């Protein structure tokens with residue numbers, strides 16, 4: 599469900615405006631499990647894409663759920679994927695350039711692990727920490743608890759394995775990775791720099807989708823993500839993008855039960871603030887509570903103006919699906 603509010607209002611306590619359209623039940627492949635992936639709410643985000651997007655830029659891409667979904671629906675001519683986590687972006691390079699070799703190596707690891715999965719995981723984690731091989735990271739991502747990447751303060755990958763599961767089966771992994779590769783290869787550029795550097799390259803025909811780490815995690819001393827950013831650096835980058843009339847969308851904080859996570863973005867940015875009422879998210883699980891999480895989506899002023907001219911290419915869903923969008 600999606601609700602619309604004036605920018606700066608912090609709690610979705612009042613009635614939403616009438617319905618908006620979604621992409622129905624999107625079926626999009628994912629390249630690896632990743633905590634914080636926006637795959638399940640992509641259908642609420644894509645309808646805010648104008649129909650003339652030249653390049654979609656994801657400065658905090660993680661598993662790139664929104665870029666994959668956008669390419670599946672022909673909503674961007676080219677894509678820039680970026681994440682500060684360098685080994686993750688090396689994995690992305692293999693997905694785009696050598697998907698078959700990558701999955702062959704994954705399959706070999708997955709089969710080798712069968713004798714003692716716990717011990718094998720620790721061995722591969724050690725090897726990954728020494729050499730940063732992409733197929734080792736893929737194996738670790740498939741085996742860790744809820745795809746939740748954890749690094750120690752010295753940059754060592756230290757998450758434990760989920761010993762109740764063996765990780766994604768190689769045939770499923772192959773299907774997913776080959777599908778993602780097919781969607782993104784030949785139109786995607788990979789970077790691994792601070793988000794500001796790629797955001798600075800955007801122009802008025804592009805669209806920047808930003809999903810920074812939750813303040814409840816990386817904005818603190820918690821090392822759930824590879825690295826963090828400060829609230830001030832983020833707000834300053836947004837101000838600069840406003841000055842350059844850049845269209846951007848931000849998935850930012852959330853509301854779980856009565857608790858709002860994170861500090862609101864400055865009202866002076868004049869962002870349009872929407873709430874996605876998406877059920878109990880992985881973020882609620884991450885934060886250790888059973889309440890439903892309502893995620894925030896912010897649209898930049900330039901995007902709001904552009905959407906009036908370049909109407910979104912929405913695949914209109916049936917009446918029943920529209921009714922799902924009414925706030926209950």
Ligand SMILES: C[S@@+](CC[C@H](N)C(=O)[O-])C[C@H]1O[C@@H](n2cnc3c(N)ncnc32)[C@H](O)[C@@H]1O
Pocket residue numbers: 632633634635636637657658659660661662663664680681682683791792793794809810811812816823824825826827
């Ligand atoms: C919430 S996750 C993004 C998840 C992604 N939307 C998806 O669908 O999988 C945030 C990502 O930001 C990355 N990150 C943290 N600080 C960053 C920075 N300063 N610049 C670029 N990336 C950063 C983290 O490594 C993490 O992968």
